[in-house]
Amino acid sequence: MNKKYGVTSGILILFLFxxxxxxxxxxxxxxxxxxxxxxxVPKDNSAVYEDIKKAEKIFNALPSPLESAMLIKSAGARFDxxxxxxxxxxxxYVTNKSMALNLGIYTCDLSFASLYxxxxxxxxxxxxxxxxxxxxxxxxxxxxxxxxxxxxNINNSEIxxxxxxxxxxxxxxxxxxxxxxxxxxxxxxxxxxxxLYISTQLVDMNDFNGNKLVGRIIDQKLSIDILINxxxxxxxxxxxxxxxxxxxxxxxxxxxxKITTSPVRPEFDTKSNTTMxxxxxxxxxxxxxxxxxxxxxxxxxxxxxx
Amino acid sequence: MRILRIIPILxxxxxxxxxxxxxxxxxxxxxxxxxxxxxxxxxGNYHAAILVEGEEAExxxxxxxxxxxxxxxxxxxxxxxxxxxxxDSNKNVLYSNKDANYAKSWDFKLQSSQQLKLVVKVSxxxxxxxxxxxxCVAIMFGFKLKK
Numbered sequence: 177m178n179k180k181y182g183v184t185s186g187i188l189i190l191f192l193f194x195x196x197x198x199x200x201x202x203x204x205x206x207x208x209x210x211x212x213x214x215x216x217v218p219k220d221n222s223a224v225y226e227d228i229k230k231a232e233k234i235f236n237a238l239p240s241p242l243e244s245a246m247l248i249k250s251a252g253a254r255f256d257x258x259x260x261x262x263x264x265x266x267x268x269y270v271t272n273k274s275m276a277l278n279l280g281i282y283t284c285d286l287s288f289a290s291l292y293x294x295x296x297x298x299x300x301x302x303x304x305x306x307x308x309x310x311x312x313x314x315x316x317x318x319x320x321x322x323x324x325x326x327x328x329n330i331n332n333s334e335i336x337x338x339x340x341x342x343x344x345x346x347x348x349x350x351x352x353x354x355x356x357x358x359x360x361x362x363x364x365x366x367x368x369x370x371x372l373y374i375s376t377q378l379v380d381m382n383d384f385n386g387n388k389l390v391g392r393i394i395d396q397k398l399s400i401d402i403l404i405n406x407x408x409x410x411x412x413x414x415x416x417x418x419x420x421x422x423x424x425x426x427x428x429x430x431x432x433x434k435i436t437t438s439p440v441r442p443e444f445d446t447k448s449n450t451t452m453x454x455x456x457x458x459x460x461x462x463x464x465x466x467x468x469x470x471x472x473x474x475x476x477x478x479x480x481x482x
Numbered sequence: 483m484r485i486l487r488i489i490p491i492l493x494x495x496x497x498x499x500x501x502x503x504x505x506x507x508x509x510x511x512x513x514x515x516x517x518x519x520x521x522x523x524x525x526g527n528y529h530a531a532i533l534v535e536g537e538e539a540e541x542x543x544x545x546x547x548x549x550x551x552x553x554x555x556x557x558x559x560x561x562x563x564x565x566x567x568x569x570d571s572n573k574n575v576l577y578s579n580k581d582a583n584y585a586k587s588w589d590f591k592l593q594s595s596q597q598l599k600l601v602v603k604v605s606x607x608x609x610x611x612x613x614x615x616x617x618c619v620a621i622m623f624g625f626k627l628k629k
Contacts, residue, residue: 233531233533233538233539234541236541240527242523243549340526343526345526348528349508353507440570442577453596454593
């Protein structure tokens with residue numbers, strides 16, 4: 177074989193290999209690509225096939241900061257400004273990890289302030305979130321025109337929620353689309369922890385049994401594996417690896433809470449055109465486990481906001 | 483050695499094409515899928531990907547008993563029907579849009595909070611020999627407080 181031809185072919189093969197890797201790796205974000213596994217299964221056994229077949233994309237969806245804040249408010253919790261991460265801390269965050277986590281945290285604080293109509297705080301926290309987004313190089317996530325629109329509609333909670341939702345989507349879609357799934361995951365993790373931190377701090381231990389907010393905190397156990405899977409899709413990133421260790425510590429406490437759910441029965445209501453998913457749930461969290469959970473959340477959150 | 487000069491250009495071209503496709507996906511999600519959520523409030527999360535005919539995506543999410551939800555699944559026009567199923571932790575199918583003429587959205591609420599799985603599949607035009615269609619598929623959630 178001609179030596180020059182052999183070298184050129186080798187380069188071409190290497191190029192095609194790396195090019196295919198580049199394209200394949202761009203699934204990004206909260207989604208992970210799994211290899212297709214071809215296994216022979218009987219054609220009539222579709223249920224088995226469903227279990228074996230791997231999805232091309234997997235999304236691990238955490239509640240957004242807006243949804244977390246809404247859950248806190250719907251549980252009847254009061255607003256407490258002292259629980260938020262002070263906006264004066266913005267200049268402390270200079271690494272991608274701290275800016276990503278605090279973009280999520282400030283967006284959750286912003287959502288919380290919005291739902292309780294804290295007009296000055298809404299502006300302050302939008303500016304803090306903007307600083308984090310700018311620091312991460314997220315183009316056009318929060319523009320000056322957004323801040324102006326916010327100020328013009330400061331007493332219109334519906335428009336404020338729309339703006340918060342849009343700016344958050346701008347940030348996470350930019351990160352997903354620009355091959356930064358680890359940063360996108362950390363933003364979501366920051367927001368989720370902030371919601372959990374505020375909730376745990378607002379629980380009145382004298383009113384523990386039957387407390388609606390406690391119920392919402394127990395519900396977060398359902399998201400802990402989603403959170404771990406989301407982070408593990410960026411495993412190997414040193415910042416993410418550190419957070420995985422912290423989240424696994426939290427999972428140990430969540431594992432002490434029992435949740436038993438009866439089978440789900442969908443019932444369609446023709447009047448509202450809505451399906452009600454009926455099921456009964458039994459949960460069991462002692463005040464001692466709650467205190468342990470609350471302490472672990474506060475400890476992890478303090479490492480995020482320091 | 484000309485090949486060595488061409489390689490970086492081709493790599494940049496490939497990267498540029500993929501990033502452009504993703505940016506189009508975001509624009510599609512905002513323009514087409516977001517309006518499907520009205521009158522619910524979009525949660526702010528973004529889940530979208532380029533899928534090919536026959537491909538499947540899964541999404542895992544916790545839904546809360548205090549909320550009413552709308553899920554909207556949108557595929558670009560060049561794609562065939564998009565099927566989606568909602569499955570509980572016991573692998574029971576709670577909803578399939580195949581039974582609702584491939585509806586783009588589904589409204590639901592829950593008596594107790596649940597982690598659910600959404601399985602989204604691009605069906606096939608079933609035309610052997612043709613290049614399979616590919617396009618953006620977006621999954622978006624809206625919520626409002628339960629009345």
